[in-house]
Amino acid sequence: MTPFKLTDELLEDIKRLIAENADAQLQEMLNEYHYADIAEIADELEVEEATYLIKLLDSEKTSDILAEMHEDIREAVLSNLTAKEIAGELEELDTDDAADIINELPKEIVQEVISEIEDREHAKHIVDLLRYDEDSAGGLMAKELVKVNENWNVLTCVKEMRAQAENVTRVHSIYVVDDEGRLKGRLSLKDLLTTSTKTNIKDVYIDKVDYVNVNEKGEEVAKIMSKYDLEAIPVVDEIGRLVGRITIDDIVDVIREEADKDYQMAAGISQDVEADDSIWDLTRARLPWLILGLFGGLGAAAIMGSFEEMISKHAVLFFFTPLIAAMAGNVGVQSSAIMVQGLANDDLKGSISSRLVKEMLLALLNGVILATLLLVFTWIWKGTFTTAIAISLSLIIVIVVAGLIGTFIPLFLHKRNIDPAIATGPFITTSNDIFGILIYFTIAKIILGI
Amino acid sequence: MTPFKLTDELLEDIKRLIAENADAQLQEMLNEYHYADIAEIADELEVEEATYLIKLLDSEKTSDILAEMHEDIREAVLSNLTAKEIAGELEELDTDDAADIINELPKEIVQEVISEIEDREHAKHIVDLLRYDEDSAGGLMAKELVKVNENWNVLTCVKEMRAQAENVTRVHSIYVVDDEGRLKGRLSLKDLLTTSTKTNIKDVYIDKVDYVNVNEKGEEVAKIMSKYDLEAIPVVDEIGRLVGRITIDDIVDVIREEADKDYQMAAGISQDVEADDSIWDLTRARLPWLILGLFGGLGAAAIMGSFEEMISKHAVLFFFTPLIAAMAGNVGVQSSAIMVQGLANDDLKGSISSRLVKEMLLALLNGVILATLLLVFTWIWKGTFTTAIAISLSLIIVIVVAGLIGTFIPLFLHKRNIDPAIATGPFITTSNDIFGILIYFTIAKIILGI
Numbered sequence: 001m002t003p004f005k006l007t008d009e010l011l012e013d014i015k016r017l018i019a020e021n022a023d024a025q026l027q028e029m030l031n032e033y034h035y036a037d038i039a040e041i042a043d044e045l046e047v048e049e050a051t052y053l054i055k056l057l058d059s060e061k062t063s064d065i066l067a068e069m070h071e072d073i074r075e076a077v078l079s080n081l082t083a084k085e086i087a088g089e090l091e092e093l094d095t096d097d098a099a100d101i102i103n104e105l106p107k108e109i110v111q112e113v114i115s116e117i118e119d120r121e122h123a124k125h126i127v128d129l130l131r132y133d134e135d136s137a138g139g140l141m142a143k144e145l146v147k148v149n150e151n152w153n154v155l156t157c158v159k160e161m162r163a164q165a166e167n168v169t170r171v172h173s174i175y176v177v178d179d180e181g182r183l184k185g186r187l188s189l190k191d192l193l194t195t196s197t198k199t200n201i202k203d204v205y206i207d208k209v210d211y212v213n214v215n216e217k218g219e220e221v222a223k224i225m226s227k228y229d230l231e232a233i234p235v236v237d238e239i240g241r242l243v244g245r246i247t248i249d250d251i252v253d254v255i256r257e258e259a260d261k262d263y264q265m266a267a268g269i270s271q272d273v274e275a276d277d278s279i280w281d282l283t284r285a286r287l288p289w290l291i292l293g294l295f296g297g298l299g300a301a302a303i304m305g306s307f308e309e310m311i312s313k314h315a316v317l318f319f320f321t322p323l324i325a326a327m328a329g330n331v332g333v334q335s336s337a338i339m340v341q342g343l344a345n346d347d348l349k350g351s352i353s354s355r356l357v358k359e360m361l362l363a364l365l366n367g368v369i370l371a372t373l374l375l376v377f378t379w380i381w382k383g384t385f386t387t388a389i390a391i392s393l394s395l396i397i398v399i400v401v402a403g404l405i406g407t408f409i410p411l412f413l414h415k416r417n418i419d420p421a422i423a424t425g426p427f428i429t430t431s432n433d434i435f436g437i438l439i440y441f442t443i444a445k446i447i448l449g450i
Numbered sequence: 451m452t453p454f455k456l457t458d459e460l461l462e463d464i465k466r467l468i469a470e471n472a473d474a475q476l477q478e479m480l481n482e483y484h485y486a487d488i489a490e491i492a493d494e495l496e497v498e499e500a501t502y503l504i505k506l507l508d509s510e511k512t513s514d515i516l517a518e519m520h521e522d523i524r525e526a527v528l529s530n531l532t533a534k535e536i537a538g539e540l541e542e543l544d545t546d547d548a549a550d551i552i553n554e555l556p557k558e559i560v561q562e563v564i565s566e567i568e569d570r571e572h573a574k575h576i577v578d579l580l581r582y583d584e585d586s587a588g589g590l591m592a593k594e595l596v597k598v599n600e601n602w603n604v605l606t607c608v609k610e611m612r613a614q615a616e617n618v619t620r621v622h623s624i625y626v627v628d629d630e631g632r633l634k635g636r637l638s639l640k641d642l643l644t645t646s647t648k649t650n651i652k653d654v655y656i657d658k659v660d661y662v663n664v665n666e667k668g669e670e671v672a673k674i675m676s677k678y679d680l681e682a683i684p685v686v687d688e689i690g691r692l693v694g695r696i697t698i699d700d701i702v703d704v705i706r707e708e709a710d711k712d713y714q715m716a717a718g719i720s721q722d723v724e725a726d727d728s729i730w731d732l733t734r735a736r737l738p739w740l741i742l743g744l745f746g747g748l749g750a751a752a753i754m755g756s757f758e759e760m761i762s763k764h765a766v767l768f769f770f771t772p773l774i775a776a777m778a779g780n781v782g783v784q785s786s787a788i789m790v791q792g793l794a795n796d797d798l799k800g801s802i803s804s805r806l807v808k809e810m811l812l813a814l815l816n817g818v819i820l821a822t823l824l825l826v827f828t829w830i831w832k833g834t835f836t837t838a839i840a841i842s843l844s845l846i847i848v849i850v851v852a853g854l855i856g857t858f859i860p861l862f863l864h865k866r867n868i869d870p871a872i873a874t875g876p877f878i879t880t881s882n883d884i885f886g887i888l889i890y891f892t893i894a895k896i897i898l899g900i
Contacts, residue, residue, distance in 0.1 A: 003674065036677050224453065226706075227486050229699045231681060248698050249679045255702065256676070259709030260791060266716050267787030267874065268780055275792035275805070279812045286784050287816055293780045294820055297773020298827055304769040311765050318761070318768045319754040322883055323747020325772040329779075330718055330743045330876055334736050337717030341710060342725035355725070362729045366737055370744055377748055424717065426780055433772055 004037040011044055018049045023056055035061055039068035047076040054081070054089075063092035066101065075104055083109055087116030095122065096142035096250065099129035128243075137221050138214040140254065141235045141244030147175045148201055150184050155197035157187075172232035175242055176205040183234055183242040185209050211236050214243055218254045223346070225251050261421065262344070266337060268293075268426040289426040296430030300325065300437045307441045310448075316382050317444050320391050321437055327370065327395060328402040328436030329429035335359055335406030336424045343414050344421075352411050356404055363403030367396035390447040394440040401439060402432045454487040461494055468499045473506055485511055489518035497526040504531070504539075513542035516551065525554055533559055537566030545572065546592035546700065549579035578693075587671050588664040590704065591685045591694030597625040598651055600634050605647035607637075622682035625692055626655040633684055633692040635659050661686050664693055668704045673796065675701050711871065712794070716787060718743075718876040739876040746880030750775065750887045757891045760898075766832050767894050770841050771887055777820070777845060778852040778886030779879035785809055785856030786874045793864050794871075802861050806854055813853030817846035840897040844890040851889060852882045 017026045030038055030053070038057075042050040042065060050069075054062045054077055066074055066089055078086055078101070086105070090098040090113070102110055117123040125143035132138025146164045148157045161174060174187040185207040195204055211234045212221050225233055225248060235244040261272065268289035273282055304321065311318060339355075342348040348355070371392035378388035406428055410420035467476045480488055480503070488507075492500040492515060500519075504512045504527055516524055516539055528536055528551070536555070540548040540563070552560055567573040575593035582588025596614045598607045611624060624637040635657040645654055661684045662671050675683055675698060685694040711722065718739035723732055754771065761768060789805075792798040798805070821842035828838040856878055860870035 034678060036679075226699070226702050228484060229486075231698065248681065248702070249676070252676050252698070252702060252705065255705055256709070259706070259713070263709070263713050263716060263791065264787065266713060267783050269784055269787060273788070274795075274797055275788050276797060279808065279815060282788070282812055283815055286781075286812075287819065289784070290777065290780055290816060290820055291823070293776045294773065294823060297770065297776050298824075300772040300776075301766075301769040302831075304772075305766070308765060311761060311768070315758060315761050316751075316755070318771075319751040320747065321768075321772050322750040322754075322775040322887060323744065325775060326743045326747050326750075326779075326879065326883055327740065329776075329879070330740055331736075333717050333875075334719055334739070337714065337719060338723065338725050338732070341713065345724075348725055358729065362732055362736075365729060365733055366740060369737065370740055373741070373744060374748075381752075425783075429776065429779070433776055437772060 004034070004040075006037075006040050006044065011041065014041060015045065015049060018045075018052050026053070026056060030057060035064035036068050039065045042077075043070045043073050047073065047080070051077050051080040055085075059088050060092050063089040067093055067097040071104065074101070078105065083112040084116045086113045087118075090126065091117055091119060091122065094142045094144050095125045095129055096140065096244075098122075098126045099139075100134075102126060102130060103134070132214065135218045136214065137212045137216040137218065137235045137246060138244070140218055140221065140250050141214070141246045143244050145175060145234070145242075145245040146173075147177050147242055148187065150176050150178050150200075150202045150205065152201050153197065154192060154195050154199050154201065154204070157201055158192065158197070172245075172247065173209075173234075175209070175234050175245075176201060177242050181241040183209065183211055183236050183240060186234075209234065212246070214238070219258055221246060222251045222254045222258070226255075258344075262340065262424075265421040266333070266340075266424040293426055293430050296433050299434045303434065303438050303441065307445065310441070310445065314387060314444070314448060316378075316384075316387055317391065317441070320378075321440070323374075324395065324398055324436050324440045325433040328398050328432035331363060331366070331399050331402040332406035332428040332432040333424060335363075335403045336410050336420075336428050339407055339410035340420050340424055343410060352408075355407055355411065359403045359407040360400055363400040364396070367399035370399065371395045386448060390444045391440075393447065394443040397443060398436045398439050401435060405432060405435065454484065454490075456487075456490050456494065461491065464491060465495065465499060468495075468502050476503070476506060480507060485514035486518050489515045492527075493520045493523050497523065497530070501527050501530040505535075509538050510542050513539040517543055517547045521554065524551070528555065533562040534566045536563045537568075540576065541567055541569060541572065544592045544594050545575045545579055546590065546694075548572075548576045549589075552576060552580060553584070582664065585668045586664065587662045587666040587668065587685050587696060588694070590668055590671065590700050591664070591696045593694050595625060595684070595692075595695040596623075597627050597692055598637065600626050600628050600650075600652045600655065602651050603647065604642060604645050604649050604651065604654070607651055608642065608647070622695075622697070623659075623684075625659070625684050625695075626651060627692050631692060632690040633659065633661055633686050636684075659684065662696070664688070669708055671696060672701045672704045672708070676705075708794075712790065712874075715871040716783070716790075716874040743876055743880050746883050749884045753884065753888050753891065757895065760891070760895065764837060764894070764898060766828075766834075766837055767841065767891070770828075771890070773824075774845065774848055774886050774890045775883040778848050778882035781813060781816070781849050781852040782856035782878040782882040783874060785813075785853045786860050786870075786878050789857055789860035790870050790874055793860060802858075805857055805861065809853045809857040810850055813850040814846070816853075817849035820849065821845045836898060840894045841890075843897065844893040847893060848886045848889050851885060855882060855885065 014026070017029070038053070042053060045053070050073060054066065066077070069077070090101065093101070102113065105113060114123055114127060117126070128143065129138070129141070146161055148160060152160070174192070175183060176185045176187055178184050185205040186209045187201065187205045210224065210228055210230060212224060214235050214237050221233065224230070231248045233246050234242055235246060237243045264272065269285045270288055271285045273285040304318065374395055375388050375392040378391055379385055382388065409423040409428065413420045413423055464476070488503070492503060495503070500523060504516065516527070519527070540551065543551070552563065555563060564573055564577060567576070578593065579588070596611055598610060602610070624642070625633060626635045626637055628634055635655040636659045637651065637655045641654050660674065660678055660680060662674060664685050664687050671683065674680070681698045683696050684692055685696060687693045714722065719735045720738055721735045723735040754768065824845055825838050825842040828841055829835055832838065859873040859878065863870045863873055
């Protein structure tokens, strides 16, 4: 495979062919490409051009292209299609992807689109999926799976399976249910093929099967599947009935999104944005954190203002405030990031107090090393030992407090079932800026005896 | 499945049974657990206790337990085993996991362990894997796969496949090679079963198959597999010979590690550490960035010192330095984080200069909003309009410069093939602190006409 690379030339070619209505050439050219590559192309076209391609190509391919396209572009393209055309696309998709697309449609046309889906069973499955929260196992699962009844014999089972497998892209497991549809176990393809056709399923199935509840959080499903190296996991409802199946490729997306979210949170970006989003969207994601930082800065200024009387004799103290604020912020973010990752990976054992003691020792060690460096520099630079000592001692205390705050806040939020990731980034740096500067001036004042 | 939860009671029970040498009870108890759960338990035991379990249980299970255990604990446990015992464990593992474990062993015993592996074919495969870089496709792949020769007929093929499939946990695809072992295509199980046994493979195989080169970066493999929704991908060497296969579960680990690394980088943690690592390890990961921050702070202090003559008339300027530094840092981290994510996802189209223009407009918009807020506050608080104007105008320019630096540095590093993620976090905040404060005082000085 020569990896696909979207070049400007290719894009120009396609735009030109669309402008010339060169349908045959376009079809011939695009048939060579994987749908994921065409989706990448479509994302870069004007909406009218992308719509043109979607209307031109086979719905078997276009449905997959639509599913892979960027959400915003897809929405725009779909708004150019009739309810019947949209229904045609959904018909070709797995129920989970179809439900995701329906969730994005304007409410007023959802009803019509669903009624236009010809395969009523497929439509019913999609409607079933619509009621689940997007971030839950129910929101991730597809209805496509292969299931057999424990009361069947192998022969019936093989026949039924063939019919079901038609609709399922990849068969990972054959699930066994009872007459009420409750998940009982799974069947290996090998066993099925090596057993006499008259054997009852009841006698051959494996009753150990991992599953998740339909209300389980997506993040949890991801943890379970990657811990146990599963490629697919069945989903059951509140009373144990098999209602769907989640495959690993959907979980890869969950893991990526979760990681992106945490990363953006740490960088002070409050919603999922990309570099190519509009200036307005980017501002909405960034400005709130900057305003928070602004208020933090105003708080710091107010604190410094209240120590104004020290400025004539100890101006140098004021020169070190950015250093103190930066160190408090850095230590806080480091500590909270380690906690957030530990919580995300379920890695943290032991009590909160033992965590805090450890962080205190760690911060103390780092603080002493940094303060010693600072002491030497300040002493040489300004020549007053007391001031240098005052600044360095304050730095140690500021670092310890910042470390404790950075450790405690994520643990506290987690206990209250709030995503600890919101604690990282600007939130920690801003509050540590203020605390740091307050502690710094208070201690300096005591030591310098003003 | 009741999800496994490692409780203190369970851990105590196991520790007690180990102390009592209650082998039968331990075996009975642990047979019920999944190897991934036992690995979780072993990670919490003392090394001697974990070694006891590994020696007690079946090597079929213990090999998987070892593969799932925490690296440090595994290393300690393996150092308690003889070369022969280690070889016994490796015998049970897939070649990729076995090679990973060998890579961790002390050099002096590697030779002996390999020579103790009874299955020479398996040993040879493992040795083959050792020469690849850990982060490359070669380092990720396993030798276990099902391949058939294009010159065989279906009957030979089915026979050969049965034998090969014994060693392969999950058969995702059957790969077709020529007499020289070069990858030609793949075969669907369905086609194989519905074709006459005398048909030649040459006539039925699908010649479109995604593959990666053995030297491809792990990150790239992850991108390809998740873009095309692949559950496995074949790996070929420099001359196109099929040498291995990468499965999606290994890719999930790559994605997680990559995300963790970027996150830690943004938080100023320079190597992969966890909350439970020793204070010494944590210090080594954190202290370098803090020292960088310290130097940045000293730089800021030096700059402020050089503007000392302003302090008597415009003390308020000095009160706002933490605000200026914080805003410069926050804007810089936001911009660089968006670039780093865009680069990681190959999302960035267009030229560097258009990126910089966009960031400038964005920073200008945010800057004006923030400066207006700041102006109002400062004016009310201090009552001097000129000072308020000077501070606010400086803020706008500082924000624009910080945004440009935050955008440019990741793009620049990426062009030079350096991981742009190192630009985020303390590096950006520290350099922006210094630039921010320098710009701020310079502009204030000009406006206030001192």
